[in-house]
Amino acid sequence: MAGIKPRIEVKAIPVAEARRLRKAILRPDLPPETTIYPGDDAPDTFHAGAFLDGELAGITTALREAPPGQDEPGAWRLRGVAVAEKARGLGLGRLLVQACLQHIDAQEGVWVWANGRTPSLPFYRALGFQVQGEEYITDSGPHYRVWRAVT
Numbered sequence: 001m002a003g004i005k006p007r008i009e010v011k012a013i014p015v016a017e018a019r020r021l022r023k024a025i026l027r028p029d030l031p032p033e034t035t036i037y038p039g040d041d042a043p044d045t046f047h048a049g050a051f052l053d054g055e056l057a058g059i060t061t062a063l064r065e066a067p068p069g070q071d072e073p074g075a076w077r078l079r080g081v082a083v084a085e086k087a088r089g090l091g092l093g094r095l096l097v098q099a100c101l102q103h104i105d106a107q108e109g110v111w112v113w114a115n116g117r118t119p120s121l122p123f124y125r126a127l128g129f130q131v132q133g134e135e136y137i138t139d140s141g142p143h144y145r146v147w148r149a150v151t
Contacts, residue, residue: 006053010095013049013059015040018080021049021059025082027140034139037079039063046103050083050092057087062100067113067145074110076150081114097127105150113147121146 022035039045042063050058059082066075078100083092104112116124118135121144125131129146136143 006090007051008090008092008095009051010048010092010099011051013047013056015045015047017049017056018047018059018061021056021082021084022080025059025084026080030139035080037061037063039065044107046100048096048099048103050087050096052087052090052092058083058092058096060093060096060100062104062112064107064109067147072111074108076104076107076109076112078112078114081116081120093123094127101150109150111147111149113145115143116146118142118144 019035023032027034040061040063045061045063047061048059049056059080061079063077063079064075065077066072067077078097081093081096083096101112113132114124114129115138116129118141121131124146127148129148132145132147134144
């Protein structure tokens with residue numbers, strides 16, 4: 001039915017649901033254990049899910065973690081930002097990151113960083129993130145480190 005607006009909802013989800021979509025979207029060719037992130041089970045970690053017409057279609061995780069080599073207690077990290085292909089272009093990624101920024105702000109976080117995939121740089125830039133450093137390669141492809149103030 002053309003013209004019907006999809007129903008979108010963003011809310012906290014269990015880590016198991018986040019891992020399921022991490023595997024399906026971000027790491028389909030890697031072992032399941034690569035979907036387990038250090039800090040996943042910390043009490044202040046936030047796993048956000050975006051639901052499209054009731055179906056989980058996007059995820060991201062916000063956890064308290066400073067970038068490597070830094071000791072910054074106000075730093076948080078975004079990990080596993082992913083939206084199912086059929087739901088891309090509807091703003092789910094933006095809503096997921098905004099939900100994480102609200103959570104981080106409520107936890108008195110000061111800034112947030114991520115290892116953003118190179119093709120996703122326009123997405124991060126549109127959300128106010130800045131690129132830091134040079135491109136590097138991980139097991140899931142080329143990335144840049146991005147960061148921004150929480151508020």
